[in-house]
Amino acid sequence: MTTAPFPEIARTGTAVIGTRHTGGSDRQQLVVKAEVQALEQTPPPRGLSAVSWFASTDGETVLTLAQWESAVVYDAYLRGGGFAAPLAGPPRYRLYRSLTEQHETRVPGCLITAAFDVDGPERQRFFTDAVIAAQPKEDGHPGAISAHFLHSADGSRVLLYTEWTSVQAHQEAAEAGDHDKGHEIFSQTPGVRPTHGRRWHLSHALRLSEN
Secondary structure (H helix, E strand, O other): OEEOOOOOHHHOOEEEEEEEEOOOHHHHHHHHHHHHHHHHOOOOOOOEEEEEEEEEOOOOEEEEEEEEOOHHHHHHHHHOOOOOOOOOOOOEEEEEEEEOOOOOOOOOOEEEEEEEEEOOHHHHHHHHHHHHHOOOOOOOOOOEEEEEEEEEOOOOEEEEEEEEOOHHHHHHHHHOOOOHHHHHHHHHOOOEEEEEEEEEEEEEEEEOOOO
């Protein structure tokens, strides 16, 4: 295993994304350290390509992203008795669509997530396509690097996963009203219910060897 930079979410076959409430920044680091050490002390499961840990900026929560090569290898891991966070947990996600620049060179400084409960696969697609269609074709905020729309395999959730240069850049965009059109779609689309959103800093990341 090697320490890795910000995860390449677009190269994920199946993503397992989970959060754990910690109740303080000191506890965040303890949770991350314990989970990293536990993973490093055992051979990685076949098909697990990377694991990343994010700490919420409010000090309350840890988010983990386990990236699997495919649903097939993830299912094999579950059949073998693997159920522990951060490698497993409902729901699993797959990437549906992304908004990225072809030759992007900026380095993400923070992750912004927004989660939604939805009423089935049709609502997943309709909602995501509507949000993407509402985005400006040009002159987006200079701090916005990419946006990725992850759909849960069971049709119940959409996770908006966006990379920004900094928390300050995201705050500036919000104060300028750049997100207002998206928020209208979030709140007014039937069969879609916003649940929570957070800002995160990357705490630790591992890229696993081929296995």
